Amino acid sequence: MQLNGLIIKLPKEIKLLIGAFIIVLSIGFYTGLLFVGETSSANPNGIEEHYLGNEDDENAKVMRFKKSDKEMLTLVHNHILSMSIIFFLVGLLVAITKLNGKLKLFLIIEPFISVILTFGGLYLLWTGMLWMKYIVMFSGILMTLTFVTSTAIVLIQVLQKK
Known part of the structure; x- marks a missing residue:
């Protein structure tokens, strides 16, 4: 079966479903990024402080404590499971886009790494x-x-006519 470019040939209803899914998924993904920006300052030292705390920093504006075992295991577990499902679904959609084979393979595999x-x-x-x-x-x-x-490619190709 020829998968390359299949997304363009799908029925209108399936394209609408894919488009709606990608838009809602993107809203959730970008909301998560906003949360990261708010909690860790989106820089290496902010990441370190968010997970290891800053009790020793007398000049800290907000006091943070090291995450507990349960907090870390929950965070890692939940994110690895949910992100693997997200990237599996997005990868399936990328697989049926019309795209260079090497770029497509990169976009499908890289997120899991x-x-x-x-x-x-x-x-x-x-x-x-x-x-x-x-x-x-x-x-x-x-x-x-x-x-x-990946989501931009899927949305662009879902909007293309047969």
């Missing part, structure tokens, strides 16, 4: 591997860029 690096990295940062904050930052940015690119 970034999910492991981002949330596994947060756990390792929490255990004391402080340099992981840079891996978390990089993989989080890459995951976001991949999401934006």
